[in-house]
Amino acid sequence: MADTLLVRALKGKPKSLNLCNKKLDKVPKAIGKLDCVLHLQLRGNKLKTLPIEISHLFQLQILNLGHNELEELPEALEYLTMLEKLHLFNNKLQSLNPKVLTNLRNLTFLNLNSNQLKTFPPEICRLSSLQHLSVDQNQLTELPVELCALLRLEEFHAANNQLTNLPLEFGFLVNLERLHLQKNKIRELPESLGKCYKLRVVDIAANELRIFPTELHNLPLKELYCEENPLLQHIPVHSVQEEEVLSLKEVTARYVMKELKDRWSYLRRAIRHYPQIKDMLAQASRCAVCGESFLNTWLECVRFVDAKGDLHLSNLHGLIPVRALLCSYKCFNSAGHDYYGVAFP
Known part of the structure; x- marks a missing residue:
């Protein structure tokens, strides 16, 4: 079925290709001939890897690999240097290949929700254009200091993990606007959080927080969610x-x-x-x-x-x-x- 769709697509030179929910356990190698595609949907299949031919999609900007069976980042991704949005939610990722991360310098959106990640590699800082990062429902116990080098990051989601703290250098994320850390084990927020002068929404509900950082009043907060924390009482x-x-x-x-x-x-x-x-x-x-x-x-x-x-x-x-x-x-x-x-x- 996928081969038939690709043959049809070759005739029309499409900008978008939808192969969602086709029960694919592999992507046909002919995909490499569709170098005109900007948006590729492969969500809801049984993919464990990608063929190297997908690296020929040098114009690809959006790739959705959600709801598959990937255990590691396919190496072919490192050649997709024009990629802007990458969906990898609901896979079986246990780690992130540093080599792949190094080349995705145009990536602005990365969704890693519902995987099995325990940490980020230091090379996460190479995603220098990243604005939205989501890692809800993983197994993260800590965040590397290199994460704080993502100076363009505007939104960070890490709910339902095992985090106990944030890096002391968290304040370097000066463009951060939304921070979602609900349902972790965070006991203390770093004082440097007060340097995130664009932060509008903070969700720290259901953690182990007792007190907020000194400069909380300097933040332009519009919404703060802190229920189910053992906050100090007056x-x-x-x-x-x-x-x-x-x-x-x-x-x-x-x-x-x-x-x-x-x-x-x-x-x-x-x-x-x-x-x-x-x-x-x-x-x-x-x-x-x-x-x-x-x-x-x-x-x-x-x-x-x-x-x-x-x-x-x-x-x-x-x-x-x-x-x-x-x-x-x-x-x-x-x-x-x-x-x-x-x-x-």
Whole structure:
């Protein structure tokens, strides 16, 4: 049947070819003669691989291989350099061939839902044009830092996996608009999430989250889904803490960072010759009460913000726990702020 369709197609030089639900266990090699095809549908068959002849479809832009039996990415895909959209949902993929990923530089859309993936190869960063990535219902336990190099990514779906965290560098995804991570095991979102300045929708429902990152209020969120998480509750208990003894490294770092604010300071000129120290101080945090910088010692607190009034969310009401870092118990004990210490059961 497929051969007959291809023979007919050869006469018409079609831009689109539909071979969905034909019970194919292989694609006829004659497919390679249809170098005019832009859109190829092979969804709902029994394919375990593709013939090398498919690499002759050098103009192909959309390829749908959903609902097949692929256990690995067919090597022929690496030659489809004009490919923009690739559907691989509901297959049996356990890994992604790095060689194939390396050449798909025009790919903007990749659907890997309902496979058996446990991780991404570092070469995922080669998909430099990718805007939409979906890996719902896989077996992912972690995401590589290289994923954060997909600077054009606008939408990321990774629901129903086994993720416990996100890379610390997640904030490099500056064009991200939608993030869907429901039904994982995520305990904490990275502070860098606050750098995703275009993020409008976050679904983190049914995870193990207790608190949100410090800069949540800087995001232009329209929708936030966080039900079925063990979020901290607003149950104030009076507590006064004594000032801790800071390490020599911390005392020195705080002094240097304070001096760096003075444009005429000798340290401001001298630090140029010590790039390692400069890089270390660049990782400093700022106290939510006094505004001073600190390095490694902090007091983790929580501030409860109104989802509708403070964050302007249209879908959520009530208080949201947001992390706040304080530089000392002196600031914690001072009056006039609304930060609470975090009590662990």
